[in-house]
Amino acid sequence: MENVSDTKDRIYKLSDQHQKDSLEFFRKLIKIQSENYGNGKGNEKDIANFVCDALRPLGLKGRFYEPAENRLSYVAQLEGSAISKSTNLALYSHLDTVPVGNLDDWTHPPFAAVISEGRLHGRGTADNKQGIASNISAIKYLVESGVELKGNVTLLLVADEENGGNLGLASVLKSGDVKPSYCCYTHNGIPEDELAPFFLGLGHRGLIWVKVSIKGKAAHSSRKEEGLNAIYLMSKFVQRIEELRVPVNPHHVVPGGITISVNMINGGKKNNVVADTCDAIIDCRHIPGFTSADLVGIVNDNLDRVRVETGNFTSEVTVISEAESTFVEQTEPIVSEVERVYREFNPKRIINKAGHKATSDSRWLLKSGIPTAFGLAAEGKNLHGPNESVNIEHFLESIKMQASLIINTVG
Ligand SMILES: [Zn+2]
Structure with a gap:
């Protein structure tokens, strides 16, 4: 042979x-x-x-x-x-x-x-x-x-x-x-x-895409104090995400830990109306063990922290896509x-x-x-x-x- x-x-x-x-x-x-x-x-x-x-x-x-x-x-x-x-x-x-x-x-x-x-x-x-x-x-x-x-x-x-x-x-x-x-x-x-x-x-790493929607209150922009500007609220939230470091133990194979990036934003309806809506898309890359429920928890926690600062507003968090x-x-x-x-x-x-x-x-x-x-x-x-x-x-x-x-x- x-x-x-x-x-x-x-x-x-x-x-x-x-x-x-x-x-x-x-x-x-x-x-x-x-x-x-x-x-x-x-x-x-x-x-x-x-x-x-x-x-x-x-x-x-x-x-x-x-x-x-x-x-x-x-x-x-x-x-x-x-x-x-x-x-x-x-x-x-x-x-x-x-x-x-x-x-x-x-x-x-x-x-x-x-x-x-x-x-x-x-x-x-x-x-x-x-x-x-x-x-x-x-x-x-x-x-x-x-x-x-x-x-x-x-x-x-x-x-x-x-x-x-x-x-x-x-x-x-x-x-x-x-x-x-x-x-x-x-x-x-x-x-x-x-x-x-x-x-x-x-x-x-895996990925999770999440849509965050914030609802404010529309008003004529000459009387902006009567409205609640969803873009301002979102910007406070985005700033928090930028500064966020998610503590995790390093994985023995998969590098990079947890990273969260706000990659798209869309807010407001008209030049002269206080923005009553603002949506953002978040891309999270993660290591084994991290789930979309973990991410939604982090996002909601940071929205709550913005509320403490600004007063109450409505928000919604939706998972669009995920990969393990x-x-x-x-x-x-x-x-x-x-x-x-x-x-x-x-x-x-x-x-x-x-x-x-x-x-x-x-x-x-x-x-x-x-x-x-x-x-x-x-x-x-x-x-x-x-x-x-x-x-x-x-x-x-x-x-x-x-x-x-x-x-x-x-x-
Ligand atoms: Zn490719």
């Missing part, structure tokens, strides 16, 4: 021989627009069909999920020879991107997939089409090498990550027919700086498997095992009991901004890293 390192060498050799094909495939993904505008507005139909067409000839069995029109996710499985008792490794990447924003801010057109100075430029190059391209390329060279796997590999190529994942990964997992043993979330890992540590992500903070323990096998691959590629490089301050789709996996770690993918530059790009060498390295993970876990 061939030993593991010979098997890997054969796959790596194929990957090296076909670097141009891998890059060309990646470029095609960039040229297929899949912007997610939020509020259910997005379209992953073309890109989902494209990835399906790439995977079918390789012998993968796949299925589309379309919880809303044109919001397609594609899940494909490469079946191993010992399906019933063996491991099922999932690789995750998302099909949608954030919108391009102002085209004038881009040096290279965002959908032209321009190659310049060792980088591929365009919307989605880093977030997260490098993941799709490397997942599929790793599978392609593995299949072409003729390696027989024992376990299964599941590719989760999903819609709607950029707007919370309800029309993407959440709907896929809700179906109940995807149950990997664990998942590698191929969103980052190989940093831009050659000396920076490899990143191995273990979890992330979730994490994976370092003792989970997927963490050591990702670490093992990094060590194999660069034994000297430090590995930074940490949580993210921002939230992600990984919470859907972790909530479903699927241990998930981030890594083995190119990090890139300017995610969500103009001039997004990825280092091509890092992308090519990530293909081999993912192939190695597959062989180590299900080979």
Whole structure:
């Protein structure tokens, strides 16, 4: 029987021989627009069909999920020879991107997939089409090498990550027919700086969005003493939130504690009328254990403190949206498997095992009991901004890293 390192060498050799094909495939993904505008507005139909067409000839069995029109996710499985008792490794990447924003801010057109100075430029190059391209390329060279796997590999190529994942990964997992043993979330890992540590992500903070409405009393502004100005009341409340520090014990995985930011405000009706209403939207980022009830309690407490200062007024606090903070323990096998691959590629490089301050789709996996770690993918530059790009060498390295993970876990 061939030993593991010979098997890997054969796959790596194929990957090296076909670097141009891998890059060309990646470029095609960039040229297929899949912007997610939020509020259910997005379209992953073309890109989902494209990835399906790439995977079918390789012998993968796949299925589309379309919880809303044109919001397609594609899940494909490469079946191993010992399906019933063996491991099922999932690789995750998302099909949608954030919108391009102002085209004038881009040096290279965002959908032209321009190659310049060792980088591929365009919307989605880093977030997260490098993941799709490397997942599929790793599978392609593995299949072409003729390696027989024992376990299964599941590719989760999903819609709607950029707007919370309800029309993407959440709907896929809700179906109940995807149950990997664990998942590698191929969103980052190989940093831009050659000396920076490899990143191995273990979890992330959660978010809670709350709307605070204050009711005052309208009056002619020439007799403003007869009114109760809701904007003034809100400004006192906002000032309190700005100065607030929520005391919490640091979490052993998820960084950043509790932060609360007032991000939108809307008040008043007319130039010459004392404002009788003012609404504010609060974005709270939090660590495990903190709940929306905790946040509503903090908000109401601060509204009460404003009342002590100003006299009574009516207020309402509504939770608009929330996402849990979730994490994976370092003792989970997927963490050591990702670490093992990094060590194999660069034994000297430090590995930074940490949580993210921002939230992600990984919470859907972790909530479903699927241990998930981030890594083995190119990090890139300017995610969500103009001039997004990825280092091509890092992308090519990530293909081999993912192939190695597959062989180590299900080979
Ligand atoms: Zn993103």
